[in-house]
Amino acid sequence: MNTQLVGRLALVTGGTRGIGAAIAARLLAQGASVTVMGTSLNGIAPKGCKYYAVDFTDRSATEKFAKAVGNWEVDILINNAGINKIGPFEQLKPKDFDAIQEVNVRAPFLLCRAVIPGMKRKNWGRIVNISSIWGKISAEFRGPYSASKFALDGMTAALAAEVAKYGILANCVAPGAIDTELTRTILGEKGIAGITQKIPIGRLGKPEEVAAFVAWLSGVDNTYISGQNIAIDGGFTRV
Numbered sequence: 001m002n003t004q005l006v007g008r009l010a011l012v013t014g015g016t017r018g019i020g021a022a023i024a025a026r027l028l029a030q031g032a033s034v035t036v037m038g039t040s041l042n043g044i045a046p047k048g049c050k051y052y053a054v055d056f057t058d059r060s061a062t063e064k065f066a067k068a069v070g071n072w073e074v075d076i077l078i079n080n081a082g083i084n085k086i087g088p089f090e091q092l093k094p095k096d097f098d099a100i101q102e103v104n105v106r107a108p109f110l111l112c113r114a115v116i117p118g119m120k121r122k123n124w125g126r127i128v129n130i131s132s133i134w135g136k137i138s139a140e141f142r143g144p145y146s147a148s149k150f151a152l153d154g155m156t157a158a159l160a161a162e163v164a165k166y167g168i169l170a171n172c173v174a175p176g177a178i179d180t181e182l183t184r185t186i187l188g189e190k191g192i193a194g195i196t197q198k199i200p201i202g203r204l205g206k207p208e209e210v211a212a213f214v215a216w217l218s219g220v221d222n223t224y225i226s227g228q229n230i231a232i233d234g235g236f237t238r239v
Contacts, residue, residue, distance in 0.1 A: 004220050006031035011074050012049075013037045013056075013111070014081030018180035019130065021046050022207035023078055026215040032076065037065075039081075056081060056107040057099050063110060070114035075122070076218045077115050079108035080130040082148075084186060086141040097144040104148035105155070112159060116168065125168035126218040129156050130210075133176045133233050149174075153229045160227030169226040171217055176233025179204040201234035 010027045014020040015036025025046045028034045035050040045051035054065045083103045085096045108129055119125025134142050135149025153172050160170040177183060177195050183204070187195065196203060210232050216222060231237050 003031035005076070005218075008032045008075040009073060010034045010076035010078065010218070011037070011069065011072070011111070011115075012078040012080055013107070014130075015049065015078075016040075016043045016045060016051075018182060019175060019178060019207045019210050020078070020080040022211035023080060023214050024049050026208070026211040027076065027078075027218065030215060030219065035072075037081065056103040059102070059106075062102075062107050066107075066110035066114040069111060070117065072115075073118045073122075074115040075119070075124065076126045076128075077111060078128050078130065078214060078218070079111060079152075081107065082130065082132075084142075084145045084182070086145070086186060088141060089143050092144060097147075100144045100148050101151070104145070105151045108152060109155060112155075112170075116163060119168045120163070120166045123167040125163075125166070126222070127156075127159070127168065127170040128214050128217050129170070129172045130214075131156075131172040131174040131229055133174050133231055133237050135172070136174050136229060136231060136237055156229070157227050164226050169217075169222060171226060172229040173210065173214055173217070174229055174231040174233070174237075175205065175210050176231065176236045177204050178207055178210060178232075180207060195236075198239075199234040199236045200239055203234070205232060205234060 010032040012024045015024040016038040024034050024036045028048050036045045037052045041053045056062050132149045134146045138146040156172045
């Protein structure tokens with residue numbers, strides 16, 4: 001594997017498991033210095049990564065963390081942390097809606113804002129916000145989550161238009177059904193069997209498959225892709 005990211009500092013939120021851990025490991029293997037963030041004080045980062053614990057539903061803690069990140073000179077920001085809760089629209093609680101927006105939209109906003117000045121000084125930066133297929137299409141019972149992921153896409157597009165002239169490329173990646181703990185918790189085995197039948201490739205994706213593309217978008221080989229929301233979904237959203 002190449003080491004094109006030697007000398008680059010990457011921050012991956014939600015980096016202790018699933019897609020985030022796979023991204024952190026991939027960036028580390030390509031030579032980046034990687035810091036991951038999770039919610040648990042006892043969280044375990046991929047080997048070789050630094051770790052910080054922050055609860056993004058806590059506004060004060062999130063703002064304090066973002067202020068600190070602003071002094072780190074981050075080259076690559078991966079906003080992967082996210083939460084979800086599904087249910088009938090009329091049964092969803094406003095507090096759950098608000099928490100999803102705090103974690104999935106407001107925290108990425110604060111972190112993007114924090115890293116941009118340093119990226120501007122270097123005239124180089126890469127931001128990848130992990131969205132979802134439910135931020136490109138939607139389905140029943142996903143109102144708050146889709147709201148957050150559509151918002152993340154819109155924010156990323158606006159950001160990309162603003163900072164491209166400074167050598168900063170910002171994109172969303174929209175994973176489909178990826179074989180992670182969160183997917184299995186939300187869908188259950190019956191739900192997984194049902195959605196797999198609708199995926200042209202005929203299986204769940206792997207976290208490493210998402211990580212490979214995110215790492216490419218974050219590296220020096222990506223020189224002209226910005227402002228996009230690219231699905232990694234086995235063809236699900238195209239049929």
